Amino acid sequence: MKTPRIVNAIGHIDDDLINSATKSKKVAKKNIWIKWTSLAASFVVIIIVAAVAVPTLFGDGNTTLPVVSGDNTTINNSESATPTTNDNGATTAPTVNQDTTHINNAEPTTSGGNDNTTTATNNDSTTKPVLGHEAVLSEAYFYNVSEGVFSTYILCGKVISEDKIGSKIDDVSVSAGWKNNANEWLTTETLRAEVYLINDISKDVAVALKFIDKGDALTTTHYYVIMNPEADLTPVKDYLIRPLEPNNAGDEVAGEVVKNELAEEYVVEYTTQFVNE
Amino acid sequence: MDDSKIIELYFERDDRAIKETQIKYGKLCHKIAYNILNNYEDSEECVNDTYVGVWNAIPPTRPNNFMSFVCKITRNLSLKRLEFMKREKRSADVLVSIHELEGVLPDERYAADVSDEDIGKLISDFLYTQKEDVRNVFIRRYYFFDSIKEIAVEFSFSESKVKNMLFYTRNKLKDYLIKEGVEI
Numbered sequence: 001m002k003t004p005r006i007v008n009a010i011g012h013i014d015d016d017l018i019n020s021a022t023k024s025k026k027v028a029k030k031n032i033w034i035k036w037t038s039l040a041a042s043f044v045v046i047i048i049v050a051a052v053a054v055p056t057l058f059g060d061g062n063t064t065l066p067v068v069s070g071d072n073t074t075i076n077n078s079e080s081a082t083p084t085t086n087d088n089g090a091t092t093a094p095t096v097n098q099d100t101t102h103i104n105n106a107e108p109t110t111s112g113g114n115d116n117t118t119t120a121t122n123n124d125s126t127t128k129p130v131l132g133h134e135a136v137l138s139e140a141y142f143y144n145v146s147e148g149v150f151s152t153y154i155l156c157g158k159v160i161s162e163d164k165i166g167s168k169i170d171d172v173s174v175s176a177g178w179k180n181n182a183n184e185w186l187t188t189e190t191l192r193a194e195v196y197l198i199n200d201i202s203k204d205v206a207v208a209l210k211f212i213d214k215g216d217a218l219t220t221t222h223y224y225v226i227m228n229p230e231a232d233l234t235p236v237k238d239y240l241i242r243p244l245e246p247n248n249a250g251d252e253v254a255g256e257v258v259k260n261e262l263a264e265e266y267v268v269e270y271t272t273q274f275v276n277e
Numbered sequence: 278m279d280d281s282k283i284i285e286l287y288f289e290r291d292d293r294a295i296k297e298t299q300i301k302y303g304k305l306c307h308k309i310a311y312n313i314l315n316n317y318e319d320s321e322e323c324v325n326d327t328y329v330g331v332w333n334a335i336p337p338t339r340p341n342n343f344m345s346f347v348c349k350i351t352r353n354l355s356l357k358r359l360e361f362m363k364r365e366k367r368s369a370d371v372l373v374s375i376h377e378l379e380g381v382l383p384d385e386r387y388a389a390d391v392s393d394e395d396i397g398k399l400i401s402d403f404l405y406t407q408k409e410d411v412r413n414v415f416i417r418r419y420y421f422f423d424s425i426k427e428i429a430v431e432f433s434f435s436e437s438k439v440k441n442m443l444f445y446t447r448n449k450l451k452d453y454l455i456k457e458g459v460e461i
Contacts, residue, residue, distance in 0.1 A: 003360055003375070004375060005387060005396070006382040006396065007375055007419075008353075008356070009396035010397065010420055011352055011393075012394045012396070013400050013404065013420065015340075015346070016342070019342060019344060020413060021421070022305065
């Protein structure tokens with residue numbers, strides 16, 4: 001075989017080129033691991049920033065009322081809302097009865113997924129915001145067990161899924177109906193309901209109601225949590241529609257539900273979560 | 278030892294010159310020879326012939342770049358030896374390199390009255406227009422006959438990247454040589 005001329009020709013290239021090629025240093029290898037780790041870290045930072053800045057992206061699935069703004073906004077939807085299940089298995093109650101509820105809002109509100117922005121009735125005849133919530137209902141649906149040991153229980157829990165329900169322990173009669181701002185009954189109805197234990201929760205703390213009769217703002221298919229306001233509600237704090245707020249400025253709840261802190265105002269506020277579908 | 282001092286030893290006909298050359302460039306020379314011949318004994322002989330060649334060339338020659346001067350001698354001796362040797366003893370890798378280069382400028386397409394030195398200068402001019410890593414990869418492949426794998430390791434490139442670099446450089450060199458009128 002004869003060596004091609006170009007092979008010999010390359011033997012005549014400049015000495016500097018040969019020098020440069022022999023002295024070429026290793027290029028620092030790009031570390032793929034560092035590259036991808038940096039990318040992942042950046043992504044995590046973005047997620048965290050987004051979570052802080054836009055909490056609605058990371059909501060717990062609780063149903064929130066429509067955001068309203070301006071004065072005397074009226075929500076007028078004939079369609080009823082359906083309960084939704086959140087991450088911890090609890091389900092929020094259907095939203096407000098949109099045929100009859102009027103929301104009087106002093107200032108525009110924003111709705112956050114973790115904040116369960118809700119509306120509430122006032123016991124006073126004057127309209128005022130309740131516990132940091134700017135929206136106030138002029139009418140709300142209430143119910144309570146008519147008599148027996150559960151008659152003192154209040155309705156401040158979420159609607160929970162059936163897998164958290166234990167055995168049936170009682171049949172009760174429930175008084176229900178709509179109240180106005182002045183705490184006057186606008187309508188009343190008597191409904192039959194079954195009382196069920198909640199798994200891992202003492203009946204002295206909370207139980208679930210399943211209605212046999214369909215109410216104006218209650219279904220016969222969901223389990224509604226009612227709680228004993230005298231009990232330590234820590235075991236059922238996850239079932240509260242919204243964590244309790246300190247009664248006084250400066251108090252810290254720190255995730256703990258302090259006994260006897262269930263003010264009437266609180267009860268009223270969350271009562272409005274339990275309205276018809 | 279500094280290259281200029283080694284050259285002075287050659288001029289003084291001091292046989293320490295060969296010893297110093299061996300110490301400084303023996304390994305490099307052996308690598309070039311082995312890349313071409315793929316045989317240890319043949320490579321060793323070529324390297325020894327290189328020392329003799331350098332001894333005979335200096336003086337009167339006083340190379341500006343002693344390293345490339347030694348490498349050129351080794352390369353030329355190894356290629357001559359490769360021609361002389363039987364085909365089955367040749368390195369498959371160097372054959373691939375040679376075949377790739379032949380595709381750039383086949384012998385039959387050389388323009389008349391163009392010498393290898395002229396082509397070498399044109400190739401140098403072309404390589405100076407290329408990026409440093411492209412240039413160095415090309416020289417490592419076609420001057421030193423390093424394998425693709427060795428080049429990839431040396432430059433921390435993937436083998437496919439090295440192949441691609443060489444492919445595009447060869448094509449560009451071919452276009453350049455046609456443009457310069459040395460390939461017909």
